[in-house]
Amino acid sequence: MSFWSAKETMELRPLKYLARFNPEALPEDTNPDFEFDYIDIGGVTLEDGVRHKETMRFESAPSRARKPVRLGDVIVSTVRTYLKAVAKIDETHNSAIVSTGFAVLRPNADVDAGYLYRLCQANAFVADVEARSTGVSYPAINPSALAAIKVPFPDLAAQKAIAAFLDRETTRIDKLIAKRKRQVELLTAKIDQFSQDAVTLGLIKRVPLAQTDIPWLPRMPAHWESRKAKHLFKEMARAPLDDDGVITAFRDGQVVLRTKRRTDGFTLAILETGYQHIQKGDLVIHSMDAFAGAIGVSEDDGKATGEYVVCSPKTNDVNNEYYAILLRCMAKRNYVFVLCPSVRERAPRFRFVRLAPTLLPKPPIDEQNAIVAHVRSHTLKLAEQRAKIERSLKLLNERRAALITAAVSGQLDIRETLPAVTSTSDRDRFRLVVGAEIIYQHRNSPKFGRVKLQKELYLAESHLGIGELKGNYSRQAAGPLDRALLEETERAVEAAGFYRAKQADGTGTTVTYTPLSNAGRHSAQLKSLLGPRADALSDLIALLRDFGTEAVEAIATLYAVWNDSLMDGRQPDDSTIVNGVLTEWHEKGKKFKDSDLRHWLDWMKRNGLTPRGEGPRTAHTMMRDMFA
Secondary structure (H helix, E strand, C coil): CCCCCCCCCCEEEEEECCCEECCCCCCCCCCCCCEEEEECHHHCCCCCCECCCEEEEEECCCCEEEEECCCEEEEEEECCCHHHHHEECHHHHHHCCEEECEEEEEEECCCCCCHHHHHCCHHHHHHHHHHEEECCCCCCCCCHHHHHCCCECHHHHHHHHHHHHHHHHHHHHHHHHHHHHHHHHHHHHHHHHHHHHHHHHHCCCCEEEEEEECCCCEEECCCCEEEHHHHEEEEEEEECCCCCEEEEEEEEEEEEECCCCCCCCCCCCCCCCEEECCCCCCEEECCCCHHHHCEECCCCEECCCCEEEEEEECCCCCCCHHHHHHHHHHHHHCHHHCCCCCCCCCCCCCCCCHHCCCCEEEEHHHHHHHHHHHHHHHHHHHHHHHHHHHHHHHHHHHHHHHHHHHHHCCCHHHCCCCCCCCCCHHHHHHHHHHHHHHHHHHHHHHHCCHHHHHHHHHHHHHCCCCCCHHHCCCCCCCCCCCCHHHHCCCCCCHCCCCCEEECCCCCCCCEEEEEEECCCCCHHHHHHCCCCCCHHHHHHHHHCCCCHHHHHHHHHHHCCCHHHHHCCCCCHHHHHHHHHHHHHHCCHHHCCCCHHHHHHHHHHHHHCCCCCCCCCCCCHHHHHHCCC
């Protein structure tokens, strides 16, 4: 099943063909003093990317802090997938370490990092991840299942155009979202301040104030009392939950009740014991989320799971709704040392035993009732305004997500709205000058021909990172082979007046390259296009200059098998690489011996011709036919 509604002309490929998965890992013997920025899943969101990071040393870092990331990488959460944590690594987070709960995707040479990021943000991709996740309370997706998700894969020019278009359009939407969020923050602050003033200063104007013995409240109306929480409330005892029981939940900071099982498919994991009975008017506090405002008063009878603390008033002069407002104000002022066993806890839990000895203000009951009514009436309009803005925020986020999905799936013709950044002519220029340089450096060599040209073009792209060649290599007998790349390169060097391919003895015989009038005049263009890579290309050609066709073919094939394995997240040993050439490559087993391949593999290691799991992947002939 696919969640994509891509155009018929757009290709769908498994994600593993677009990026290398988890290319690096911190070793366990890393220097204990190594300092880095750590990014956990909780610090990443689908809309905003990385929102939080923490600087730490390896010695004190959690064991899950093991995955280095580089500029252009895309991280996708594979655990707690409901959080939809996706981000692209920019300059700010380059060289950070992320949790092992992320899959790190390093885009291949023919994949634009911006496009890959938008692809992973798309609704269809997120839905596919959630559909393949397993587990109820802690859903996770296996990395191999993530790598198998099929996604749209247009050419590099289209990818760059899509990424640029979405960067421009989402920036506009993000500005509106930021404005709406600021409005929500201001309204929330206004509601909080109004509520705090009411529950701590009362409603009577010009009432005398007096100093208090409450640590967090310097002054309050002089006629108010201060009482310990244990004198105001009692915690409800726990009891088993029967089948027709109900459980509590919080929605927008208010307590709501729902049945344990509903006909609409909602289910909840139920524990055997540890429930509290709830009566209408009871104070209900979520032990983990109290600090986010999950404190309220139940409007019905029911029962609650062990995650909740349920309190009933001890006397008739206590209004639980007044204290719900008061405790929410305390939580938002970070007065946590009365709400949890230790402020040093990573996940502080509310405990009534800690609240019990804490002093709280106690106005007369008639003032408590008046304060509650006043807060209700005066914050209602503000809350309605906030809800309206939050609805518009939801629509903006939905529009943003729909735009990303439509763009990456080909439902929008981006080429009509934004010129492609990389054109076919760019590819042709690179093929021209790189091909001309290889032929020029091998001029007059009897060991040079078409096969050696093809293998050095492949190594130039995969080993040197000259991705602009945009090869599409297959595992054929003469592979790594891209016939179109080879033919276009030969046509280009002839059209430019550099060299002409000739087969003196007819079709199927050795190809030689005859110099034309402009032979050797490509160097200025080569340096202009490649920059420092021009010197690296020269070194690569010199390294292979004295070898015959069969030796270079063996080296290129070993490189391809090794590189493909790295892109699949495997670290192959010598036997695996050699066996891959002999058994997984069309007809190579008839041409090479195990001992010969091991000889060239050792030579590659000694001369630094070892892959990094980057660049183009070679495709089996059958797979190539499927995507033709």
